[in-house]
Amino acid sequence: MNLLKKIFFIDFIKGLSLTFKYNVSRTITMRYPDEEKWLPYQRFRGLHTLNRDSQGRELCVACELCAKVCPTQCITVIPMEDVGTDLKSVPRGISDRIAKVYEINLVRCLFCGFCEDACPTTAIRMGRDYELACFTLDCAIADKKKLLTPRDIPAEFEGGFVVKAKFIRNDEGIKVKPDLSKKKRWW
Numbered sequence: 001m002n003l004l005k006k007i008f009f010i011d012f013i014k015g016l017s018l019t020f021k022y023n024v025s026r027t028i029t030m031r032y033p034d035e036e037k038w039l040p041y042q043r044f045r046g047l048h049t050l051n052r053d054s055q056g057r058e059l060c061v062a063c064e065l066c067a068k069v070c071p072t073q074c075i076t077v078i079p080m081e082d083v084g085t086d087l088k089s090v091p092r093g094i095s096d097r098i099a100k101v102y103e104i105n106l107v108r109c110l111f112c113g114f115c116e117d118a119c120p121t122t123a124i125r126m127g128r129d130y131e132l133a134c135f136t137l138d139c140a141i142a143d144k145k146k147l148l149t150p151r152d153i154p155a156e157f158e159g160g161f162v163v164k165a166k167f168i169r170n171d172e173g174i175k176v177k178p179d180l181s182k183k184k185r186w187w
């Protein structure tokens with residue numbers, strides 16, 4: 001068999017056919033960031049989100065488990081009593097304790113997901129935002145307000161393909177806003 005392969009240059013022809021196949025296949029050029037954006041798969045570990053329950057209450061009870069388990073010690077949690085937000089003292093969280101300060105230093109974060117695993121209330125979750133470049137070190141600190149802000153890509157949205165997108169540049173950095181209704185296969 002090996003002798004026949006050598007006589008008829010089988011491996012050589014196989015290699016050439018592969019090269020030829022790629023020569024005539026569709027060119028893959030992603031026009032990022034001006035027109036297109038790749039949406040990561042659901043299991044992708046990008047910028048974290050702090051979540052709320054269905055009634056809008058903060059799920060984080062400031063137990064600090066995420067900060068303790070973090071291998072780079074990049075999470076800061078300062079707890080406080082949840083005294084509510086208005087005169088009726090409507091609680092903000094699901095317990096009588098919420099985070100006064102919740103910050104993640106993204107420069108040190110490894111995006112390992114340990115914080116997500118340790119959280120008893122599913123408050124902290126790894127999101128799918130990977131455009132984390134910014135102009136100052138200050139913006140590399142993700143504070144509670146930023147983490148509680150809903151993301152452009154909902155958690156339940158599938159990923160692994162390219163969508164149409166709009167390039168936006170402002171003081172906070174560069175963002176590419178995806179149009180989730182217009183998706184196309186990556187290849």
Ligand code: SF4
Nearest residue numbers: 070109110112113115
């Ligand atoms: S992903 Fe890992 S390194 Fe980053 S904050 Fe969570 S535990 Fe820390």
Ligand code: SF4
Nearest residue numbers: 060061063064066119
């Ligand atoms: S995010 Fe979760 S683990 Fe971290 S302090 Fe809040 S409740 Fe605790």
